[in-house]
Amino acid sequence: MPTPHPAIAELRAVLGERGVVSDPNELRVYECDGFPIAKGMPIAVVFPIDTEQVSAAVKILNKHNLAIVPRGSGTGLAGGCVSFGDGVLVSTSRMTKIEKIDITNRMAIVQAGVRNLALSDAVAASGFHFSPDPSSQRAATIGGNAATNAGGINTLKHGVTVNHILGVEMVLPDGTIIQTRAGQLFDGVGPDLPALLCGSEGTFGIITRLWCRLAPKPKHFRTVYAVFPSTADACKTVTDVIAAGILPTSMEMMDGAMIQVVEQAFHFGFPSDAAALLLLEIDGVDEVLDEQMEAMLVIAQKNNARDCKRCSDPARRAELWSARKKAFGAIGRISRSYCTQDACIPRSKLPEAMERINAIGKRHGLTITNVFHAGDGNVHPILLFDEDKPEEVQRTLIASQEILEYCIEIGGTITGEHGVGVEKLHLMPKLYSAATLQTFLSIKKTFDPRQIINDAKLIPSDKLFVELVHPVGMNMNVSGGAGA
Amino acid sequence: MDQTLTQSGARVVDGADALADLVRRSAAQRLPLVDYGRAHQGLGNPPPGEHVAFSQVGGILDHYERDFTVRAAAGARLGDLQAALFKTRQFLPIDADEDLSLGEVISHHVYGGLRAGYGSVRDHLLGLRYIDCRGQLIQAGGRTVKNVAGYDVTRFLVGGLGQFGAICEATIRTYAVPEQTMVVDLDVADPAGIDAKLSPLLLSDATPAWMILTRRKGEWALQIGYFGRLTGCVAQLHALEVQVSGTDTLNIAATSTSSTLERDLGDLARQRAWRRSAGALVKIVVPPASTGATAKALAAWADEAEDADELLIDAMPVHGCLWTGGNLTGPAAQELDQVILKLIAPVGGLRVWANRPADALDIAPFAPVQPDWPMLQRLLATLDPLSMFNPGRFLKPETAKP
Numbered sequence: 102m103p104t105p106h107p108a109i110a111e112l113r114a115v116l117g118e119r120g121v122v123s124d125p126n127e128l129r130v131y132e133c134d135g136f137p138i139a140k141g142m143p144i145a146v147v148f149p150i151d152t153e154q155v156s157a158a159v160k161i162l163n164k165h166n167l168a169i170v171p172r173g174s175g176t177g178l179a180g181g182c183v184s185f186g187d188g189v190l191v192s193t194s195r196m197t198k199i200e201k202i203d204i205t206n207r208m209a210i211v212q213a214g215v216r217n218l219a220l221s222d223a224v225a226a227s228g229f230h231f232s233p234d235p236s237s238q239r240a241a242t243i244g245g246n247a248a249t250n251a252g253g254i255n256t257l258k259h260g261v262t263v264n265h266i267l268g269v270e271m272v273l274p275d276g277t278i279i280q281t282r283a284g285q286l287f288d289g290v291g292p293d294l295p296a297l298l299c300g301s302e303g304t305f306g307i308i309t310r311l312w313c314r315l316a317p318k319p320k321h322f323r324t325v326y327a328v329f330p331s332t333a334d335a336c337k338t339v340t341d342v343i344a345a346g347i348l349p350t351s352m353e354m355m356d357g358a359m360i361q362v363v364e365q366a367f368h369f370g371f372p373s374d375a376a377a378l379l380l381l382e383i384d385g386v387d388e389v390l391d392e393q394m395e396a397m398l399v400i401a402q403k404n405n406a407r408d409c410k411r412c413s414d415p416a417r418r419a420e421l422w423s424a425r426k427k428a429f430g431a432i433g434r435i436s437r438s439y440c441t442q443d444a445c446i447p448r449s450k451l452p453e454a455m456e457r458i459n460a461i462g463k464r465h466g467l468t469i470t471n472v473f474h475a476g477d478g479n480v481h482p483i484l485l486f487d488e489d490k491p492e493e494v495q496r497t498l499i500a501s502q503e504i505l506e507y508c509i510e511i512g513g514t515i516t517g518e519h520g521v522g523v524e525k526l527h528l529m530p531k532l533y534s535a536a537t538l539q540t541f542l543s544i545k546k547t548f549d550p551r552q553i554i555n556d557a558k559l560i561p562s563d564k565l566f567v568e569l570v571h572p573v574g575m576n577m578n579v580s581g582g583a584g585a
Numbered sequence: 586m587d588q589t590l591t592q593s594g595a596r597v598v599d600g601a602d603a604l605a606d607l608v609r610r611s612a613a614q615r616l617p618l619v620d621y622g623r624a625h626q627g628l629g630n631p632p633p634g635e636h637v638a639f640s641q642v643g644g645i646l647d648h649y650e651r652d653f654t655v656r657a658a659a660g661a662r663l664g665d666l667q668a669a670l671f672k673t674r675q676f677l678p679i680d681a682d683e684d685l686s687l688g689e690v691i692s693h694h695v696y697g698g699l700r701a702g703y704g705s706v707r708d709h710l711l712g713l714r715y716i717d718c719r720g721q722l723i724q725a726g727g728r729t730v731k732n733v734a735g736y737d738v739t740r741f742l743v744g745g746l747g748q749f750g751a752i753c754e755a756t757i758r759t760y761a762v763p764e765q766t767m768v769v770d771l772d773v774a775d776p777a778g779i780d781a782k783l784s785p786l787l788l789s790d791a792t793p794a795w796m797i798l799t800r801r802k803g804e805w806a807l808q809i810g811y812f813g814r815l816t817g818c819v820a821q822l823h824a825l826e827v828q829v830s831g832t833d834t835l836n837i838a839a840t841s842t843s844s845t846l847e848r849d850l851g852d853l854a855r856q857r858a859w860r861r862s863a864g865a866l867v868k869i870v871v872p873p874a875s876t877g878a879t880a881k882a883l884a885a886w887a888d889e890a891e892d893a894d895e896l897l898i899d900a901m902p903v904h905g906c907l908w909t910g911g912n913l914t915g916p917a918a919q920e921l922d923q924v925i926l927k928l929i930a931p932v933g934g935l936r937v938w939a940n941r942p943a944d945a946l947d948i949a950p951f952a953p954v955q956p957d958w959p960m961l962q963r964l965l966a967t968l969d970p971l972s973m974f975n976p977g978r979f980l981k982p983e984t985a986k987p
Contacts, residue, residue: 205784205874206905228788250733261731263740264708281957284933285872287904288694291979292749292964293707294957296740300733317788340651346674346761386790388820389813445729449651477730478652517731525734532734536721540968541736547967559735 106144108165108189115157120195122146131175131190132183135237138440139180139523143170146190151212152270152278152309155191159307160276162189162553169274169554171303173214173245176237178441179522181249181302181558185565191307193244199223200310206285207315208267213244213308220313229315233262235518236426244308250300252518254351254425257476258384259316261518263299268312271298271305274554283312297544302520303555305548319350319384323394324418327406328375332356332459332471335377336451338404339475342381342397343448349397352476353380353425356455358435359470359483366431367424372408379406379475380425382418428472429483436468436485440497444508445517448478457507458482465500467493479517480508506531521559529561595621595638599660601714601722601753604641608751608973609720611637617976620747622689628746628939628950632976641688645669646754654711654728656756659688667850675759676846678703680795680853682861688752694744697853701903702794702812707743709758715742715750718973728756746979749968763812766794766849769825770839773798773805776884778834779877779902787903790824795849798877799856800884800898807835810849818842859897859911864942865918866910869925871934873905879928883909886924892917905934915944922948929953951979 105123112121122128123145133140144167149155162169168188175182184190196214203209204227211220217238221230233246234253241251247269252261268282281294289295298305329335332354339352355363357376364371371378379401383393398409412418432439446454455471462469462484473481482504486497505515505528515521515528529538541560546552557565598604611618617636643658644665650673657666664683670676680697681690689695691713696705703709712726725738742749773779776798786792795810809825811818822840829835860866871879880900887896892914900907913921918941925936930953938950958980965980 203872205780206872207784207787250737252731252733256731260704260708263737264704279957279960281955281960283956285905286870286934287873288870288906289744289957290935290937290951290955291958291961292745293694293740293743294961294964296707296737296743297964300737317792321790343653344651346764348760386813386817386820386824389817392814392816445731447649447652447654447728448730449649474731479729479731512728514727514729514732514734516734517729518733520733521735529734533724534722536717536719537723537725537735540717540723540738543967544736544738544964547963 106165106167108161108167109145111161112145112147112158115161116147116149116154120148120150120154122148131172134175134177134180134182136178136180136522136524139183141183141185143184143188143190146172146192148192148195150195152272155272155307155309156276156278158191159272159274163275163551166553168556171248171307171555173242173248174216174237174240176241177245177249177522178443178519179516179524181520181522181555183523193242193307193309196309203285204229204315208285209313209315211243211311211313213310214242217241217243217246224315228318230318231313232259232265232316236429243311243313247299247308247311248301248303249520250518252474252477252479254353254422254474256474257352258348258350263296265314265316266295266299266311267314269295269298269308270310271308273306274549274551278309287314300520302522302559304545304559306554321387321390322382322384322418323390324380324382324412324421325394325398326378326380326410326412326421327398327401328372328408329377329379329404329406331405332377332455333452334404334406335379336455336475338379338401338406339451340449341400341404343476345396345400347383347393347397349476350382350384351380351474354378354471354473354475355428356471358468359428359472362431362435362470363424363428365434366427367420369421369424380421425472432470432483432485438486438488440484440486440501442482442484442501442504443479443516443519444505444513445477445479446508446511446513448476450511450513451475451478451480454480454508454511458504461500461503461507465496467496467500469500474517477517478513502528523558523565526559526561526565595640598639598641599643600658601716604751604753605716605720605722607637607639608716608718612718612720612971612973615971617973618751619975620688620751622686628937628978641686641753648673649728650675652728653759653761654756655759656728656754657687658754659686659691659752661687663687663690670759671762671847674762676762677757678709678760679706680850682857683854687755691743691752691755692745692747697857698795698797698810698901700901701796702792703760706757707740710739710743710755711758712756713739713742713752714754715752717750718969718971723750726756730758747975748965748979749974751974762846765813765815765818766844766846767811767818767822768841768844768849768852769809769811769822769837771807771809771829772836772838773807773834774836775834775881776805776877777881778832779807780874782828782832782834783873783902786825786828789828791821791828795853796901796903797853797856798880798900798902800880800896803888803894812846815842857899857908860908863897863910863912863940865913865921865945866908866940867921867925867936867938869907869909869929869934869936871905871907871929871932873902875932875934876900876902876905876907879934880907882928883907883924886921890917890920893921910940913942915942918942918945919948926952
């Protein structure tokens with residue numbers, strides 16, 4: 102048994118026995134997030150209960166020159182909350198207090214570990230909710246949502262996490278606690294620091310508290326789905342609906358393979374020969390929704406839709422959305438492993454992008470299925486593979502890279518909502534100039550001069566070697582020790 | 586370098602390359618750059634010593650019509666942008682002075698009553714290109730609706746007052762011009778009464794596309810705008826009637842059901858025209874549910890004070906923002922400032938003087954000191970170590986406090 106790191110005893114002294122996990126067996130749970138290809142074992146995980154404990158823990162880790170990796174619920178999809186090298190995870194999962202709910206000012210103050218849905222549940226009686234709705238919202242923390250600027254299904258109309266965060270408290274890598282726009286104001290003075298902290302993927306510090314905007318929960322909906330003979334027809338419908346001046350809450354698309362998966366799992370009666378399905382929802386003033394719904398259906402029919410269905414029954418609607426959110430989980434029925442990509446492209450490029458993605462899959466002998474936020478142009482090609490076949494893993498990774506490079510070519514980006522983490526580090530230079538990446542690094546160093554917090558994530562460097570497209574190996578090669 | 590000068594002697598710069606060239610030349614000579622535009626008056630004084638004043642021009646660079654996205658030069662005049670977009674039945678939901686450049690709207694986080702229904706430019710901005718202090722072009726964000734690759738420098742620069750780099754281009758979401766708009770005028774007996782009404786109103790179908798509370802010649806008025814199909818506007822009006830019925834605070838006075846977006850934007854511009862010439866102009870931010878009470882207290886002060894009975898107030902209750910001022914004397918402005926500070930202290934508000942009378946320049950433009958200013962100061966030292974851009978407008982180069 103290796104000798105425990107001397108920092109462990111100091112951490113226990115501050116956080117108590119429950120506040121520190123260092124048993125290698127227990128640590129195995131923390132070796133990856135929702136991107137299981139990238140694995141790394143921390144030397145410990147700490148569970149502070151408040152900002153002061155986070156600060157105290159960080160000071161100890163800093164003193165011992167240990168890499169610090171923030172972690173919420175571990176639902177991230179890019180390896181962003183995994184420790185590579187001698188690192189300690191600082192989990193916010195015990196920081197679950199909703200500290201204040203102020204309905205008259207439409208805001209709430211929460212600790213970072215409060216789950217996304219827990220806040221909405223807590224304010225449900227008031228008619229308000231916390232609008233960001235990532236698929237992982239039952240488990241994901243609001244701190245994690247902010248750190249990754251998480252999106253979701255309703256973002257087309259209602260925005261992503263940053264649009265709903267008023268202020269942020271963060272513990273910097275030296276233990277200093279900073280607050281920005283920590284109050285009940287909907288505007289501030291000077292540059293928008295909360296926006297910079299949102300989406301920083303834990304590379305500046307650990308978000309410990311948030312001032313969240315509460316939005317009126319929509320009361321009136323219309324939900325429709327339409328089945329298409331081709332993905333191109335479905336994609337054209339998406340752009341035509343928006344061009345008609347209708348701004349749906351969500352426009353979700355599934356391709357033929359995914360329709361079959363969902364049908365097998367949830368039995369909605371979707372036709373088995375359908376090539377694409379669009380699930381559309383509008384909200385707003387009840388009196389105009391029927392008219393808008395009919396307009397959307399006319400557009401869908403003009404684009405060759407068949408089997409258009411209106412879902413006015415709330416229970417049916419809830420089932421449909423539940424199925425959409427569980428679609429990824431259902432993929433396990435047809436493939437042992439899968440790799441989900443997260444590119445975002447201009448919406449008008451969707452038809453050609455879907456064609457290209459399928460062509461890339463065919464060229465590499467892979468099945469690629471798609472379920473994605475079509476209204477946002479946020480595509481999620483899901484590449485199916487068998488992780489016990491190294492050569493197939495390699496083809497999967499090569500195909501993933503080709504897809505993302507193509508998306509950059511057509512004016513898109515490599516991640517719409519999952520983040521860069523370690524997964525997409527190697528693609529950052531293809532998206533941004535050296536000057537822009539240098540600016541990112543300068544900003545990072547302003548918060549973290551010693552570069553010990555989630556270092557070498559998000560910004561490519563020579564500290565963390567990430568070789569996703571390995572010539573012969575089966576797993577990504579992640580080595581090095583950030584801050585070690 | 587483009588040598589064209591504006592009437593005020595500012596160099597006119599057209600395009601990213603010309604701007605980068607200007608920055609490099611100025612950096613070589615250690616001459617700070619100051620981008621004087623309409624929104625900059627009063628926000629700090631020009632830096633001491635020599636500097637280069639510049640003003641950008643430009644227009645739409647790309648309009649991705651089917652994507653409802655536009656890429657435009659920072660120097661593009663807002664009025665020109667809107668006019669071009671209207672031709673395709675699209676618009677930017679930003680109600681600001683049409684002479685403002687897009688870059689100014691972003692740098693000063695300018696918004697109006699339309700923020701109630703559409704959010705502000707912070708919510709619509711997808712990407713920025715700016716020139717850093719070394720004359721390099723920096724790309725932040727892009728043209729997609731969602732993008733989390735890299736730090737969100739795009740939104741960080743919103744409200745940055747041009748101190749962190751010179752924005753040269755922006756990519757923004759556009760929206761469909763509504764088929765119909767409706768304007769509802771309400772009499773307001775007690776502006777403080779709006780505070781309690783706001784949350785129920787936002788939860789109802791009466792939630793507005795825009796909302797403005799104004800005080801003119803001592804009288805209050807609340808205007809609410811609805812956008813959409815006529816049936817929708819009428820339904821919203823009925824919902825509003827339910828909300829205000831039985832109250833002695835608000836009373837629907839008039840309804841215009843035949844309005845258009847162009848007319849609404851024009852009316853909103855005329856409403857705030859006073860701000861362009863106001864010798865004293867201050868923006869106040871308070872928690873939304875304190876907006877009406879703050880407005881009422883300001884009016885009460887104006888009624889009592891000498892030379893301030895014409896105090897004008899525009900308030901946006903949904904977001905807790907108020908603009909107030911007029912042609913006040915220096916002493917009256919000083920007194921107003923003390924009143925404001927006293928009003929905002931208990932609710933954690935803040936205020937920014939956009940224009941101060943010549944004999945009241947000792948009023949600190951920004952107050953109270955915010956906890957994040959030291960961090961912003963560190964970021965400024967990182968991103969503009971040479972203090973090239975508008976030094977001292979907000980953050981001072983030498984000290985940790987603005």
